[in-house]
Amino acid sequence: MTPEEKIERIKYNVDEVVTDEELTELIKTNPSPKVYVGYEPSGRIHMGHVLTVNKLLDCQKAGCEVTVLLADVHAYLNKKGTFEEVRKIADYNKRCFIALGLSEENTKFVLGSDYQLGQEYMINVLQMAKSVTLNRATRSMDEVGRAMDNPMVSQLVYPIMQAIDIALLDVDIAVGGTDQRKIHMLAREHLPELGFKKPICIHTPIISGFDGNKMSSSNDNFISVDDTAEDVAHKIKKAYCQQGDIENNPIMELFKYHIFPRYESITIEKPEKFGGNETYDSYTDLETAFADGKIHPMDLKNACTKYLNEILDPVRAVLL
Ligand code: TYR
Numbered sequence: 001m002t003p004e005e006k007i008e009r010i011k012y013n014v015d016e017v018v019t020d021e022e023l024t025e026l027i028k029t030n031p032s033p034k035v036y037v038g039y040e041p042s043g044r045i046h047m048g049h050v051l052t053v054n055k056l057l058d059c060q061k062a063g064c065e066v067t068v069l070l071a072d073v074h075a076y077l078n079k080k081g082t083f084e085e086v087r088k089i090a091d092y093n094k095r096c097f098i099a100l101g102l103s104e105e106n107t108k109f110v111l112g113s114d115y116q117l118g119q120e121y122m123i124n125v126l127q128m129a130k131s132v133t134l135n136r137a138t139r140s141m142d143e144v145g146r147a148m149d150n151p152m153v154s155q156l157v158y159p160i161m162q163a164i165d166i167a168l169l170d171v172d173i174a175v176g177g178t179d180q181r182k183i184h185m186l187a188r189e190h191l192p193e194l195g196f197k198k199p200i201c202i203h204t205p206i207i208s209g210f211d212g213n214k215m216s217s218s219n220d221n222f223i224s225v226d227d228t229a230e231d232v233a234h235k236i237k238k239a240y241c242q243q244g245d246i247e248n249n250p251i252m253e254l255f256k257y258h259i260f261p262r263y264e265s266i267t268i269e270k271p272e273k274f275g276g277n278e279t280y281d282s283y284t285d286l287e288t289a290f291a292d293g294k295i296h297p298m299d300l301k302n303a304c305t306k307y308l309n310e311i312l313d314p315v316r317a318v319l320l
Contacts, residue, residue, distance in 0.1 A: 001061075003028045005062075006062035007024060007062075009058050009061055012058060013256070015178050018200065018201040022198075023200050026172055030172065032064060033065070034064065034065045034067065034170060035056065035172070035175060036166070036175065037052045037056060038070075038074065038165060041070060041075050041093050042075075042217045043089055045096040045224060045225045046216075047225075048177070048209075048216065051205070051257050052175055052204055054257070054258070057101050059175070060106055067171065068109050068110070069112060070112060071162075071165075072090050072111060073161070074158055074161065075089075077152075077158045078145060078158060079147065079152070087113070096225055097109075099314075100225065116165075121164060121168060124164045124167065125157065125160050125164050128160050129157070129160055131193060132160060132186065132190060137159055140185075140186045141158060141182075142182060144179055159186055163186055163187035167197075171199060173199065174199045174200070174202070175201075178205060179206055179214075184199070184203075187199055207250070207254075208248055210239040210250055212240055223235055223254075223308065226316060226319050229309045229312075229313070232308055232309055233309075236304055236308070237301060237305075241300065244292070244293045246287055246291045251297075251300055252286075255283060255304065255307075265281045267279045267280075268280070268299050268303045269303065
């Protein structure tokens, strides 16, 4: 791949790159930049998580070295369970990520508690804590913290630790959903004061769950990688998908972020009397056709179920 092709691949389907110029410079000067995503261990790995996994796969194709942080300490600080509970889930999550294509040969998996409890880490956290206001730390957790109407001190240590992760894992690029933006900005601002480089940050979209809210483990509105084929069919059938509406349409989002990245073209099967099957070569073509009312929501949903199950079949096979 040429540097231009790598950049195109890395930027495909993302919301934002901070900054474009820095990314271009990095890709032109470094053939194997380091990229990471951190995940709080979660009982269910859902299609929202998979969006960042897709981005890590893009980065691997573009020659990047990928680290996945299984952020057990962060989950603990953010009220997600006891230490033992989150650690156990981290193991399961690692299996899910491997099943999704992040092979162990090409991906470094790091458990937070394996390095975050050491002295070097702690000294850096404390040093950054001296220059981050309570207000800034709280705001950075707006979209990440659980029950932030009454934040615990642990949840204010959290974003500082996330910034120190970026430094001590020595990554060039931090990837995360757009909900990570404020923490990433904190890291960009404060890491140089501690003598670390400013990370490039890439933000992927937050996809909608079937109730129209952010897809999230706490909202119970997701398709998870270990759902059965029947679960997937059932959830898609119930999902909001108004004829012609392409805004906040969870089905269209599944096509955009999960199906088109894996297929050259997709076919919507339609009864002969309504014109027969239609093939679309790009998401844009599909979107235009749906917006123009040329595809019935039911036909769209049936196709979505078929492709998503094709994608998830091999993942389930490994997990079972
Ligand atoms: N903040 C991330 C989330 O919302 C988890 C995370 C934790 C990411 C530590 C990176 C990191 O270094 O799930």
